[in-house]
Amino acid sequence: MRITMIGTGYVGLVSGTCFSDFGHEVICVDKDATKIARLEAGIMPIYEPGLDALVESNVRAGRLSFTTDLAPAVAAADVVFIAVGTPSRRGDGHADLSYVFAATREIAAAISGPTVVVTKSTVPVGTGDEVERIIREVAPNARAWAVSNPEFLREGAAIEDFKRPDRIVVGTDDEIARAMMGEVYRPLSLSQAPLLFTGRRTSELIKYAANAFLATKIGFINEMADLCEMVGADVKDVSRGIGLDNRIGSKFLHAGPGYGGSCFPKDTLALLKTAEDFQSPVRIVEAVVQANDARKRAMGRKVIKAMGGDARGATITLLGLTFKPNTDDMRDAPSLAIVQALQDAGAHVRAYDPEGMDQARALLPDVEFAADPYAAAEGADALVIATEWDAFRALDLQRIAMLLARPLLVDLRNIYPAAEVERAGLAYHGVGRPQHEPAAEVEMVPMLRGAA
Structure with missing residues (x-):
């Protein structure tokens, strides 16, 4: 045709x-x-x-x-x-x-x-x-x-x-x-x-309903992550435990810094406005939108708390800027709110992203951009993983520990096992997971290539 x-x-x-x-x-x-x-x-x-x-x-x-x-x-x-x-x-x-x-x-x-x-x-x-x-x-x-x-x-x-x-x-x-x-x-x-x-109207609503439902799953697991931190549970296990129920499913149950991108933020908001126009409020979606907006900046506070509550004068490295991996899209990316919160607290932010830095430069004029993850980490007081790019899944953590001024990894995507980070001599802070500190006396044994 x-x-x-x-x-x-x-x-x-x-x-x-x-x-x-x-x-x-x-x-x-x-x-x-x-x-x-x-x-x-x-x-x-x-x-x-x-x-x-x-x-x-x-x-x-x-x-x-x-x-x-x-x-x-x-x-x-x-x-x-x-x-x-x-x-x-x-x-x-x-x-x-x-x-x-x-x-x-x-x-x-x-x-x-x-x-x-x-x-x-x-x-x-x-x-x-x-x-x-x-x-x-x-x-x-x-x-x-x-x-x-x-x-x-x-x-x-x-x-x-x-x-x-x-x-x-x-x-x-x-x-x-x-x-x-x-x-x-x-x-x-x-x-x-x-x-x-x-019907045509049904088709139009399906799109918004689908995105709102997925956004709700993200919002739900993020709130469960907060509860996990309070009660000493691990949200990754909670997510797996509920996701194995085929009525729920495992997708979009990964705790993190909130959703962003070109679809979920504007589509949930547009659905709210449509519901308002037709006098049929969707209270669940209202709560999801409010919770997600608050969560992005809360992740900045989480980083500051991991640093002992004071980030003034510190250099903080962000790995990942785009709202998700495999895109250069910076629209409503959680990193934008995280950077703002860190800068408001007096921190200097350095960042690296495999594809998003060209777009990010226009949005984050006061951020220092690095050539690779290790250059970004050098001399920093904390390393924050904000986007789960594959390139960040197998970092040389011992090298990172030596490059950082303070041995602190804040993993906002939960891509690393806490014990692995601890073995490398780094304090580990995940999302909805028990906090780990570096072992006091750990023999620095090089990780075997290809080891899990």
């Missing part, structure tokens, strides 16, 4: 590229001429593992192209996807739909034949109704159908998620649109991915 993707951000670029890899002819459209020129040169605007190679192979095969010219791309399409940003609107927290509606008007003016117009962007309930109204207003004679098709991509694993999805949700009551969307996703039939057809 001929597909046009409006927007080359995270969702649009990944989705368009994967559709082309299925064999569809895809044109990705963006108003940013510089971004399009860079894409044509093979330079990705985002970091996503494997995306650059997938783009290159499909461009070379002639199935994927990029343009700033929307009208001819839409006129030639069977299906047009809207994948533009829907950030939180300044002032009230509602999703800003101005980009969606502006794109809809341009699409409607360019339609030349039967066309399905699909909202891929995350939008509140009822947005599809307005998209349809705009199409009818701008092009009253067009054979066009407004459809909802929310994305469920995890940053860092988006290609795998697109090609092997848990489910595909399509919101439409029209049989023609349903048949065309079935053809779009037909290549996934071999993997037997469930294709769930619903």
Whole structure:
């Protein structure tokens, strides 16, 4: 099929590229001429593992192209996807739909034949109704159908998620649109991915409900972690113990500094505003949002407490800045609040992240950036793991202990066994775990390479 993707951000670029890899002819459209020129040169605007190679192979095969010219791309399409940003609107927290509606008007003016117009962007309930109204207003004679098709991509694993999805949700009551969307996703039939057809409003709500539920799991286990610290329990064992119940499941039960990124913060807030508009409050989600906001800064206080309650004049190293590994996304990253809390306490912050430092420099102008984890640790009074990058999972802890001015590791992602850290001569502070101090007299025996 001929597909046009409006927007080359995270969702649009990944989705368009994967559709082309299925064999569809895809044109990705963006108003940013510089971004399009860079894409044509093979330079990705985002970091996503494997995306650059997938783009290159499909461009070379002639199935994927990029343009700033929307009208001819839409006129030639069977299906047009809207994948533009829907950030939180300044002032009230509602999703800003101005980009969606502006794109809809341009699409409607360019339609030349039967066309399905699909909202891929995350939008509140009822947005599809307005998209349809705009199409009818701008092009009253067009054979066009407004459809909802929310994305469920995890940053860092988006290609795998697109090609092997848990489910595909399509919101439409029209049989023609349903048949065309079935053809779009037909290549996934071999993997037997469930294709769930619903009403358009139901489809829109599924996306928000899913993200809110996952955010709630994160919020729940983080509060259990706080309780574990008070009663002397280990949240990792609690998480495993409840996660083995298949009614609960183990995913999103990892205690840490709170959720961030491009989806959970804005989507939970948008859901609250939608619920408020319809006078149907969602109190659980309200509590999750409040608890998560408070938790990020609380992690800064946790680091200060681990240092004895005073961080003034100290140098504190953060390993990891992005909100999760395998992305360069700094949006609402917990590290932002942690850094602010440490700086407010008078500390100097030094940081290293494998992919996020370019974006972080604009957001954290007073942070010192290092070339690698060991350079970041040198002379610091504490080392804090804020993002669970694979590159941080097998650090030479004895080397870290020698580089630090004070032997203190604050593991906000619980990626190290406390005993292993203790053997290296470091005091260990995890999240929701019993506190460990370095043994008084420990023979520094080098760890065998490859040992668990």
